Structure formats: structure tokens, C-alpha cells
Amino acid sequence: MTRLVNIRPGRKAAAGLAAIPLILIVIGYMIASAVRHAANPADKLLPTFMAMGKAFKNLALDADPITGQILLWADTLASLERLGIALAIATVTSILLGLALGLIPLIRAQFGALVATISVIPPIAILPVLFIVFGLGEASKIMLIVIGITPVMVRDVAAFVAALPQEQMIKAQTLGAGSWLLTIRVALPQMMPRLIVALRLSLGPAWVFLISAEAIAADVGLGYRIFLVRRYLSMDIILPYVAWISLLAILIDMALQFISRKAFPWANRSSN
Amino acid sequence: MSLLSFRNVWVEYGDKVVLERVNIDINAGSFVSIIGPSGAGKSTFLRLALGQEAPSQGQVFLDGKPLRPEPGPDRGIVFQRYSVFPHLNVRENVIFGLDCASSPILGRSFGAARRRAVEQAEEMLIAVGLGHVMNEYATALSGGMQQRLAIAQALVKNPRVLLLDEPFGALDPGIRADMHELVTGLWQQHQLTIMMVTHDLKEAFKLGTRVLSFDKRRVDPHAPHRYGATAVYDMELTRKNQAAEAARMMAAI
Numbered sequence A: 001m002t003r004l005v006n007i008r009p010g011r012k013a014a015a016g017l018a019a020i021p022l023i024l025i026v027i028g029y030m031i032a033s034a035v036r037h038a039a040n041p042a043d044k045l046l047p048t049f050m051a052m053g054k055a056f057k058n059l060a061l062d063a064d065p066i067t068g069q070i071l072l073w074a075d076t077l078a079s080l081e082r083l084g085i086a087l088a089i090a091t092v093t094s095i096l097l098g099l100a101l102g103l104i105p106l107i108r109a110q111f112g113a114l115v116a117t118i119s120v121i122p123p124i125a126i127l128p129v130l131f132i133v134f135g136l137g138e139a140s141k142i143m144l145i146v147i148g149i150t151p152v153m154v155r156d157v158a159a160f161v162a163a164l165p166q167e168q169m170i171k172a173q174t175l176g177a178g179s180w181l182l183t184i185r186v187a188l189p190q191m192m193p194r195l196i197v198a199l200r201l202s203l204g205p206a207w208v209f210l211i212s213a214e215a216i217a218a219d220v221g222l223g224y225r226i227f228l229v230r231r232y233l234s235m236d237i238i239l240p241y242v243a244w245i246s247l248l249a250i251l252i253d254m255a256l257q258f259i260s261r262k263a264f265p266w267a268n269r270s271s272n
Numbered sequence B: 001m002s003l004l005s006f007r008n009v010w011v012e013y014g015d016k017v018v019l020e021r022v023n024i025d026i027n028a029g030s031f032v033s034i035i036g037p038s039g040a041g042k043s044t045f046l047r048l049a050l051g052q053e054a055p056s057q058g059q060v061f062l063d064g065k066p067l068r069p070e071p072g073p074d075r076g077i078v079f080q081r082y083s084v085f086p087h088l089n090v091r092e093n094v095i096f097g098l099d100c101a102s103s104p105i106l107g108r109s110f111g112a113a114r115r116r117a118v119e120q121a122e123e124m125l126i127a128v129g130l131g132h133v134m135n136e137y138a139t140a141l142s143g144g145m146q147q148r149l150a151i152a153q154a155l156v157k158n159p160r161v162l163l164l165d166e167p168f169g170a171l172d173p174g175i176r177a178d179m180h181e182l183v184t185g186l187w188q189q190h191q192l193t194i195m196m197v198t199h200d201l202k203e204a205f206k207l208g209t210r211v212l213s214f215d216k217r218r219v220d221p222h223a224p225h226r227y228g229a230t231a232v233y234d235m236e237l238t239r240k241n242q243a244a245e246a247a248r249m250m251a252a253i
Helices: A011-039 A049-061 A071-103 A105-119 A123-134 A138-162 A166-174 A179-216 A222-232 A235-263 A265-270 B042-050 B090-102 B111-127 B143-155 B173-189 B201-207 B242-252
Strands: B004-013 B016-026 B031-035 B057-062 B075-078 B161-165 B194-197 B210-216 B229-236
Touching: A049 A071, A049 A235, A071 A105, A071 A138, A071 A179, A071 A222, A071 A235, A105 A138, A123 A138, A123 A179, A138 A179, A166 A179, A166 B075, A166 B143, A179 A222, A179 A235, A179 A265, A179 B090, A222 A235, A235 A265, B004 B042, B016 B042, B031 B042, B031 B201, B042 B075, B042 B161, B042 B194, B075 B143, B090 B111, B090 B143, B111 B143, B143 B161, B143 B173, B173 B201
Parallel strands: B016 B229, B031 B194, B031 B210, B075 B161, B161 B194
Antiparallel strands: B004 B016, B004 B057, B210 B229
16 A cells, blocks of 8 residues: 555645645634624624625725725835835845855954844844834834844855855856955855845744834834724724735745746756 | 975974975976875865965965965866856856956956957857857756866966866766866867876876875874875876886885
8 A cells, every 4th residue: 555655646636635724714714603693693703704805895995084095005005115125124234244244254253143142132122122212103113123034134144155165166266256256246146046035034024023013103004903903803804904914925925936036047946 | 497386385284284395396288196095185285276275384386476375367276066156057157257357346248348258258168068058057067067167167267277176086987088088188289287186096197297196104103193195106107108107006005
């Protein structure tokens, strides 16, 4: 008999298998929701899909009577702006520090331990400091994300650059490359796909820090909204918002993966 | 005057003596094979010529001038592995060396300079038998083809001396024979000076015009690192005595 570890599903079978647990969760939710609504038609804890759809439609299509804005888009735009700026700062910092730490032994000796130390500080613990230093505006929220993800990204790409084969570095020098050309023509291009991987892995923490910061001090944003309506037990808004945030996270991740495949085909070849 | 000279060179790591009292002159146009048991400092000797390592005592001279302990474009190198750039295609791998010289800021040439570089690179690639894969990424090539590429990269810079560190050690016997033919051909055609470290005695005698054998002259069994290795045999080969020398060498080992 074929061993369990050797049975591999085909493409279609795999897709079917993947769908089963998701469908079961949805059905389970619908049953639980129906049971609760049979007992109490005004139940707020497990809203029906109809109720969630209606609440989400209101937020996505109708303008808020007080501010005149469509809340979902205002929240999404505000959150993505904070996330985008923070990711951009983290990426640029990682490129510069990653190359410097990875390639130049003097800089590694001087700042390596410092970066390692900073990366163990829990970012949320210094959120009060950020609020005090940067105020309650956008800067503190962006800084929280930057401080939360940059040290890990820097350490990852710096270690990758330092681990590039020594033979390649020597070879490049015998072909006339100095420190600068080694940096931009040998190390930088090879680091880029790894940087995108580091960025993709940092997206999860970045969302956590974004929503945390928005929950504490904001007047618009996806995290702000779900923590605001929590006071009214509005699960019909919270659940669609969580789904929406997840969808955005997946789309950003897929976009980064797509860019990496298109821009660095050589990097994905060797892994095959 | 010899092209490369080692004057009373010692290499020590702390208490460990790797090379001692190395005095060797390499003449322009020679093909020097370097052999010896593992740990006898063959590769250290090559790294001295490369500039990857500095002597603890003594000096290395290139064209009569003291050699700065840093790799430079006057000495080409082919390692056993990892000496091609995986993020560039075959053509760009060769152009890299030309661009480094012509464009120190961007590392990329444009216009007429670019066309000249492409032409020169393609000529070199055809010479090493890679004319048909110029658009492939370097990592898509087989081991033997990657070594051909590494040789092309080095030769396009017209180095004073070409250093080969076990260049064919990882290749199949058949491919290795092809590579021997290629290297011999290029050596004659470009009038190169070559230093090659190898584990393969046959290869050393087949290709070289001179064979250096590194080993320790003295061994203290209680302190195996107390004494370093040096060139214990130094044989000039001519066509006539090649077979005889090889036989004597084999007998001695």
C-alpha cells in the first residue's frame, strides 16, 4: 500500500482539498449564527452574512452624514498611506544599512551590535515614547511601524550580503571593481530579491503595528474604525473590516511576489 | 627580470606556520603548476600572488614593484566555484570587467563604448566556446561552461598573470580534457602567464612548463604546525624530459 507521506494530490484535487476547510468554517458560522438569531433576533455577536453585507455596503458606498466622506475608502486610504510611507522608509533604510553592514567590515564592527540590540526592543513598549516625541499625529504611527520592522529587515539583508561567496567579491576586484562598484553592481542587485522576501515577511508585523497605533490614537483608519465600533459591539462591521484588511494584505504580498519574479528572474531560477 | 617574485616569504597564523622561506621567481609566459598534499599551503601561495593574503614576512613583487595585498585587475583569478555572477547573463558577466574600467561611477558603459565592450566580450566568449549561450544567465550553465565563462571574464582584462585555483577539480574527466585543451590554446594564443593549483598530478605535468611541489621540509611530530611548507621540488619541463620528470615525481611521492 502507498504510504501516506507519498500520496500527492493533483492540481485540481489540491484546490478542492484546500476549499473544504474554508467551506466548513463558513457553514459552521452560518449554523451558529442561525441558532443564535432563532433564540434572539437582535443578536449582535454572530451577525448573518446578510447583515454584514448590508453594513459593509453602507460603509463602502454611502457617505457618512457627519463628515461627508465614504468611511471605508477614507479609512483604507489613511491606513495604506501610513503603511506605504513606513514600508518605503524601512526599505530604503534596509538597502543602505544592509549594504554598509554586509560589505564593509569596519561598519559591521562599529554598528552590528547596535542594530542587533535595537532589534530586540519590543516596538509596542516604546509606543508611549513615540507619542511623546512625535505627538499623536501621523509621524508617531509611521515611526512605530518603521521601528518595528526595520531592524529585522536590516539584519536579514546584511547577513545575506555578508554571506555572498567571497570568491565572487575577489573575482569582481580582479575585474577592476572597487568598493563602490562592488556595492552597486555585485551586492545590490543580488540583495534585491532577498530584500523583497524580508519585506513580505515584515508585512504581517507591519499591519499589527499599524492597527495597534491606530487603535490607540487616530481619527481615521482601518484599525481606528474596528476599535471604535467595538464599543457598540458591531460585529457586522468588525468582521467585514477584518476580511478587507486580510484581502489588502494578501494583495500587497502578491504584488511584491509578482515584482520579484518579473524583475529578478535569475533569483527564482536557482531555487527551482 | 621575472614577472612575479617571492622573496623570503613567510605566512603565519598565530603559532601556525603555513609557508616558510619561499623564494620563487615566475617568468613571463610560463605555465606553473602547483601541487602538494592538502594543507601544504598551495592555495595560500596562490592567494599571496592574488593579493587576498599578505605575507607575514618577506615580499612579493609584480614586475619588480612590491605587490599591494589586495586583488587587482592585473591578476585574473578562476576559482573552483562561485566566480561568475548569478544575476548577470553570460555576455554581461564578461562586459562587467570592461565596464568597471570605462565607467567607475555607474559601472555601465553607453553608446560607442558599450558597443565596443559588447563586441569585445562576444569575441572572447566565442573564443572560449560560449558563443551559443550568451543570453543565458550564468547559473543556467553547466559546471564546465561556468568555468569557461570565468576564464573569459578574466582574459578580457588582459591580466599580467592568470591564477587558477583548482579550476577543473569539480568537473567530469571528459569535460576536464576539453578544458585542458582550451586553457593550453588560450595560453599559447594570448601568451599568458599562468599559475595553477591542482590536486591532479597528471594535469599538472600535462599543462605546466614548470611544476612546483609544496610540502614541509621538516616535521616536528609534537608540534605539527611549528614548521611551514615550501617548494620542495621545482622542475622546469621541456617536451623531452616531461615524461621522465613525471615518472620520477610519481616515484618520489
